[in-house]
Amino acid sequence: MSDFGRIRSIAARIRRERLFGIRMNIMLPILLLFLPGMAWGFSDPNIILPGGHQPSTAMEVLFYASLGVVFGATMCAVLLSFDGVSRDRASGMLEVRLAQPMPRRHQATALVLGYLQSILIPVYGLMVLCLVIVRIRMGEWTNLEETLVYFVSTGLILLWYTLFALLASTTAKEQGTAVAFGVGVWFFFTFLWALVTTMVAYASGVAVGEANDPAWVALEGALDLLSPNGVYHHLLETQLPTVDRGVPMWQTWAAAIAWTVLPWWALQRRMEALVP
Amino acid sequence: MAEAVLSFQDVQHRHKIPAPRWSKPWAQRLGPGIVDLNLKLYRGSILGLVGPNGAGKTTLLRMMAGILPLQTGSVMERIDSEEWTHVDDLRTLVGHKPEQVRWQGKTTVRNILLELGEMRGTEGHRIDALLNLVGLHHRRDEQLDNLSQGMRQRLSIAAALLGSPKVLLLDEPFNGLDPVAAQAFTELIQRLANKGVSIVISSHMVAQLGGVIDRIGLLHRGQLLDEGPLGDVETRLALNGRYTVAGTGEVDLEELLKGIEVDQIEHESDEDGWSLTFRGEAQEVLQALLSNGVALSSWAPVAPNLVEWLCAATGMDVQDISLEVASSAMLPMRTVEVGEDE
Numbered sequence: 001m002s003d004f005g006r007i008r009s010i011a012a013r014i015r016r017e018r019l020f021g022i023r024m025n026i027m028l029p030i031l032l033l034f035l036p037g038m039a040w041g042f043s044d045p046n047i048i049l050p051g052g053h054q055p056s057t058a059m060e061v062l063f064y065a066s067l068g069v070v071f072g073a074t075m076c077a078v079l080l081s082f083d084g085v086s087r088d089r090a091s092g093m094l095e096v097r098l099a100q101p102m103p104r105r106h107q108a109t110a111l112v113l114g115y116l117q118s119i120l121i122p123v124y125g126l127m128v129l130c131l132v133i134v135r136i137r138m139g140e141w142t143n144l145e146e147t148l149v150y151f152v153s154t155g156l157i158l159l160w161y162t163l164f165a166l167l168a169s170t171t172a173k174e175q176g177t178a179v180a181f182g183v184g185v186w187f188f189f190t191f192l193w194a195l196v197t198t199m200v201a202y203a204s205g206v207a208v209g210e211a212n213d214p215a216w217v218a219l220e221g222a223l224d225l226l227s228p229n230g231v232y233h234h235l236l237e238t239q240l241p242t243v244d245r246g247v248p249m250w251q252t253w254a255a256a257i258a259w260t261v262l263p264w265w266a267l268q269r270r271m272e273a274l275v276p
Numbered sequence: 277m278a279e280a281v282l283s284f285q286d287v288q289h290r291h292k293i294p295a296p297r298w299s300k301p302w303a304q305r306l307g308p309g310i311v312d313l314n315l316k317l318y319r320g321s322i323l324g325l326v327g328p329n330g331a332g333k334t335t336l337l338r339m340m341a342g343i344l345p346l347q348t349g350s351v352m353e354r355i356d357s358e359e360w361t362h363v364d365d366l367r368t369l370v371g372h373k374p375e376q377v378r379w380q381g382k383t384t385v386r387n388i389l390l391e392l393g394e395m396r397g398t399e400g401h402r403i404d405a406l407l408n409l410v411g412l413h414h415r416r417d418e419q420l421d422n423l424s425q426g427m428r429q430r431l432s433i434a435a436a437l438l439g440s441p442k443v444l445l446l447d448e449p450f451n452g453l454d455p456v457a458a459q460a461f462t463e464l465i466q467r468l469a470n471k472g473v474s475i476v477i478s479s480h481m482v483a484q485l486g487g488v489i490d491r492i493g494l495l496h497r498g499q500l501l502d503e504g505p506l507g508d509v510e511t512r513l514a515l516n517g518r519y520t521v522a523g524t525g526e527v528d529l530e531e532l533l534k535g536i537e538v539d540q541i542e543h544e545s546d547e548d549g550w551s552l553t554f555r556g557e558a559q560e561v562l563q564a565l566l567s568n569g570v571a572l573s574s575w576a577p578v579a580p581n582l583v584e585w586l587c588a589a590t591g592m593d594v595q596d597i598s599l600e601v602a603s604s605a606m607l608p609m610r611t612v613e614v615g616e617d618e
Contacts, residue, residue, distance in 0.1 A: 097392070
């Protein structure tokens with residue numbers, strides 16, 4: 001079997017185990033509520049958002065509904081993979097796996113792919129449902145480019161959180177630390193990032209929360225590049241012509257690449273140095 | 277004499293332990309581990325690696341399994357009677373059974389082996405043969421959650437044997453096994469040795485290794501104090517030729533054994549009888565006792581226990597050894613020359 005075939009095969013086993021596990025049964029209702037539920041709500045023809053805004057295009061609805069990805073799907077990604085390594089470490093299985101002559105980098109890649117696939121498959125399925133819901137409620141499909149960006153960027157944010165959770169799992173000696181680290185990172189970027197943005201704005205002398213103040217919009221846009229959720233929204237905003245936060249598209253994609261490459265590289269290094 | 281298959285030369289791995297300083301909170305220093313160890317493994321032999329808790333047995337096995345990197349030294353593999361070659365990846369040659377693997381989950385026995393087999397490139401039919409060998413064939417479709425401790429140990433052995441390793445490392449394999457399972461396990465190990473697999477068993481329970489191992493390695497504070505065929509090491513450390521004899525009735529042993537070179541180690545007597553542990557000419561002692569009409573109730577050679585092995589190898593008394601176990605110091609110890617090709 002080739003190296004790639006071996007990686008694919010191990011990933012498929014992880015995917016099968018996680019996809020049909022109890023944890024997934026618990027998460028599915030959450031995902032259903034957050035993804036198709038939000039798409040249904042935001043595509044209501046009578047919806048008026050705070051500030052009097054009304055979504056007018058299918059992509060705009062998906063952009064708002066992407067809050068479901070940020071709040072729900074990323075949390076599920078963390079909860080699926082937080083014990084990807086620590087569980088094996090606790091049971092002694094890690095020592096058995098590390099004793100096999102499969103390069104540790106390949107083992108890390110199989111872990112990432114396996115856990116990513118286990119969250120991507122239900123999320124992508126529900127995203128297709130979102131597209132159908134928007135079509136039914138608004139009579140409009142997203143175009144190919146919008147759909148592609150929607151799916152790729154969602155795949156990327158789930159990859160980032162999977163990588164964070166697995167990194168935490170390789171570092172933690174026991175399950176509690178692994179879940180605390182994984183959920184902590186998720187909590188920080190999902191809920192506390194606004195606080196970081198506010199503090200930086202205050203320190204920079206920028207009026208906080210003034211949506212019409214170009215300085216605030218630019219600062220918030222720049223700081224968002226430092227957060228995976230922010231980068232995710234920047235990626236989606238590339239398909240919203242009415243939104244301009246002063247961040248060029250190349251910077252957004254560069255940040256996306258950095259958020260992909262750096263944690264993946266860190267995970268590979270951790271795996272290389274891992275002691276059972 | 278069997279030929280050596282793998283040679284570890286001056287290998288070292290010391291664990292890094294946190295040593296935070298104000299200026300460098302992430303600083304680490306080298307802690308306990310394995311220091312400058314030389315060891316050869318022989319085809320079809322069973323080496324018992326003994327030492328107290330914290331001696332470095334698990335660390336050494338993990339090094340030998342390729343899980344922990346060698347910080348210094350090298351490993352050579354014999355490719356024919358004269359030639360040796362460097363080993364880049366020990367994991368292809370070695371099968372490793374960790375001390376405790378809690379096989380758990382809904383996966384079946386066969387599927388978990390298939391998964392590990394894929395990591396090793398082992399084919400499905402070989403896995404069925406392995407399940408036969410370890411006596412788990414009838415449990416191949418059992419979920420891991422439903423396995424008993426003995427079956428889990430067998431599964432661990434099967435996992436270690438994936439890829440037909442030349443060397444099999446077993447870390448505390450008798451832990452948690454009942455006497456029946458332990459006996460079956462011993463027979464399995466001996467079958468594997470007869471097939472030419474070199475086996476290393478680590479244990480702090482020397483008594484359990486009796487009758488299983490043919491070589492012994494004494495490990496203490498990360499150093500191999502002595503290693504070799506069981507009898508040779510016993511002789512080197514003056515632990516051979518010890519017997520215990522017991523009998524009934526009142527006897528004057530000093531008088532009876534006068535003229536025979538006997539080193540009395542322990543002598544007890546009460547109203548039920550007497551016992552004598554000694555080192556010396558066993559046949560002469562036995563003859564002297566029997567010819568004088570002494571009623572004997574038992575007669576047996578005495579195998580050294582772990583404490584005796586270690587006291588003899590280190591020259592320390594038992595108190596010092598137990599204190600040293602608690603310490604993480606890596607001071608050089610008195611060691612016997614080892615690693616010569618026999």
